[in-house]
Amino acid sequence: MHSFDLHAPEGSNKRKRILGRGQGSGRGTTAGKGNKGQKARSGGKTYVGFEGGQMPLYRRLAQRGFSNYPFKKEAQIVNLGEIEAHYGVSETVNFESLFRKGLIKGTAPVKVLGDGKLTKSLTFVVSAVSASARGKIEKAGGLVFIKGDKAPEKQE
Numbered sequence: 001m002h003s004f005d006l007h008a009p010e011g012s013n014k015r016k017r018i019l020g021r022g023q024g025s026g027r028g029t030t031a032g033k034g035n036k037g038q039k040a041r042s043g044g045k046t047y048v049g050f051e052g053g054q055m056p057l058y059r060r061l062a063q064r065g066f067s068n069y070p071f072k073k074e075a076q077i078v079n080l081g082e083i084e085a086h087y088g089v090s091e092t093v094n095f096e097s098l099f100r101k102g103l104i105k106g107t108a109p110v111k112v113l114g115d116g117k118l119t120k121s122l123t124f125v126v127s128a129v130s131a132s133a134r135g136k137i138e139k140a141g142g143l144v145f146i147k148g149d150k151a152p153e154k155q156e
Contacts (some may be wrong), residue, residue, distance in 0.1 A: 076104045080133055081116020094125040109147075118142070 019031035033040040049056045083093055086101045093112075098104045112124060114132030121141035129137070129144050137144055 073109075075109045075111040075128060076106065077111055077113055078103050079113050079115040080118045080136055083112070083122070084116060084118050084120065087120065087122055089120045090122070091120075092123045092125060112137075 017027065018025065019027045020029075022028045030040065038044040038046065049058050051057070078098060082103055086103060087093060087097075091097070095104070095110055098110060104110060109127035111128040111130070112126055112133045113130045114134075114136050118136045118140045122137065123143045123145070124137060125145045125147065127147050129146065134144050
């Protein structure tokens, strides 16, 4: 290959299709727009959701009613495996300590899930705990307090 022999690959440069320049061009008369109708006219466009004059679906459906979306509750998820790796024996797992250790960010409530193993006895003071996580925590000798509940005395 020589520097004077450069050219684009076959098929990369296509000729512009010239429309409406007589029958001999192959694109004369209707210029590829078919025969008559709204789409054959200049400026003849339809909008998204147009159904040919029929009442569109988005106008047939009810626009009123209740949605729970504004009231949904989101929680930050922390698994027991992550807690096992970041906490020592008899530490307290709460919002502040989780934030300090980088396991959560933001201000949303915290929910502890039971993915992973827990071998240390820890005290949990969080917004929510799954049933499997609660079982693993109590099996390891830990305590679970849900925020807002009255904290029971430690059992011996």
